[in-house]
Amino acid sequence: MNNQIKDLEKNSSIKAYYLIKTKKLRLTKTNKDFLDIVFEDKTGEIGGKVWDNVEKLKDTFEEGDIVYVEGIVESFNDKNQIKVQKIRKIYEDEVDVSKILPSAEESSEEMWNKFKNIIKKNIKNPFLLKLLEKVLNKYENKFKTWPGARKVHHNYIGGLLEHTLAVVDICDFLSTKYKLDKELTIAGGILHDIGKIEEIKSEIKKEESEKGVLLGHIIIGVQILKEESEKIIGFPESLLTKLTHLIISHHGNYDFGAYQLPMTKEALALHFADFIDSQMNIFENILKNHSGDSIATDYDYRIGRKLFAGDKE
Numbered sequence: 044m045n046n047q048i049k050d051l052e053k054n055s056s057i058k059a060y061y062l063i064k065t066k067k068l069r070l071t072k073t074n075k076d077f078l079d080i081v082f083e084d085k086t087g088e089i090g091g092k093v094w095d096n097v098e099k100l101k102d103t104f105e106e107g108d109i110v111y112v113e114g115i116v117e118s119f120n121d122k123n124q125i126k127v128q129k130i131r132k133i134y135e136d137e138v139d140v141s142k143i144l145p146s147a148e149e150s151s152e153e154m155w156n157k158f159k160n161i162i163k164k165n166i167k168n169p170f171l172l173k174l175l176e177k178v179l180n181k182y183e184n185k186f187k188t189w190p191g192a193r194k195v196h197h198n199y200i201g202g203l204l205e206h207t208l209a210v211v212d213i214c215d216f217l218s219t220k221y222k223l224d225k226e227l228t229i230a231g232g233i234l235h236d237i238g239k240i241e242e243i244k245s246e247i248k249k250e251e252s253e254k255g256v257l258l259g260h261i262i263i264g265v266q267i268l269k270e271e272s273e274k275i276i277g278f279p280e281s282l283l284t285k286l287t288h289l290i291i292s293h294h295g296n297y298d299f300g301a302y303q304l305p306m307t308k309e310a311l312a313l314h315f316a317d318f319i320d321s322q323m324n325i326f327e328n329i330l331k332n333h334s335g336d337s338i339a340t341d342y343d344y345r346i347g348r349k350l351f352a353g354d355k356e
Contacts, residue, residue, distance in 0.1 A: 293317050333352045337352065
């Protein structure tokens with residue numbers, strides 16, 4: 044039986060392992076509790092409802108848990124959803140979660156090798172080389188598995204590396220096209236989201252750390268940059284300032300969390316590289332999870348609109 048979410052069909056029975064993406068306790072029109080769930084696996088998302096034994100089940104699993112589910116696939120408002128008959132949190136080592144959890148399409152090792160080749164090809168400044176070497180050696184294991192965000196974009200295993208690699212590729216192109224300081228721009232691309240490694244506590248549950256809540260990944264990134272650069276004798280203050288500016292301005296707008304507007308061409312390039320890759324990832328996610336016959340997706344808060352899903356004829 045194929046229980047991948049993208050292949051589920053109406054009226055089929057399922058016995059499967061999924062990630063709990065969201066879980067909400069809600070009331071029916073008759074004031075009866077039910078659980079409103081979004082399940083997720085490598086192939087997509089599907090809604091689910093727990094109508095029975097809600098009081099007993101509601102505290103037995105949480106968002107970010109892997110669960111074993113039995114149920115029936117139903118259709119509601121032209122969208123499939125699972126009527127849950129049984130659900131429980133998995134036992135330790137019951138299943139290989141890497142086969143369930145959404146993850147980057149490319150393996151972490153393939154992406155990491157591309158990453159290092161870009162550095163080898165483009166970074167010649169000895170101070171930048173030492174800085175990147177220190178940061179990447181320190182955070183390599185987490186960099187390979189960490190999500191790019193908790194909810195908005197690249198929010199899956201390996202998402203941070205996938206996003207960073209794409210941003211660096213775009214920075215490489217823009218630097219050549221507009222005759223920018225390529226080494227600075229690429230280094231900024233590599234470091235722009237490094238703070239997310241300490242902002243997010245786990246690649247599975249994606250909970251925020253204390254630092255993540257109180258400081259956010261931009262400030263954390265600046266702290267990492269300062270800490271590692273201070274270990275390099277003679278690291279130029281001007282270079283540190285320019286790198287810091289790239290990190291604090293990469294969101295591009297105060298409304299989106301930037302601490303400064305981009306004030307150099309390199310900072311502007313990094314901002315748009317980050318923006319286009321994050322937005323494309325959100326679009327891909329919305330379209331992948333669209334089901335039913337409608338030519339438009341549901342409204343999505345992340346982009347403030349619905350998307351055209353293509354002709355269904």
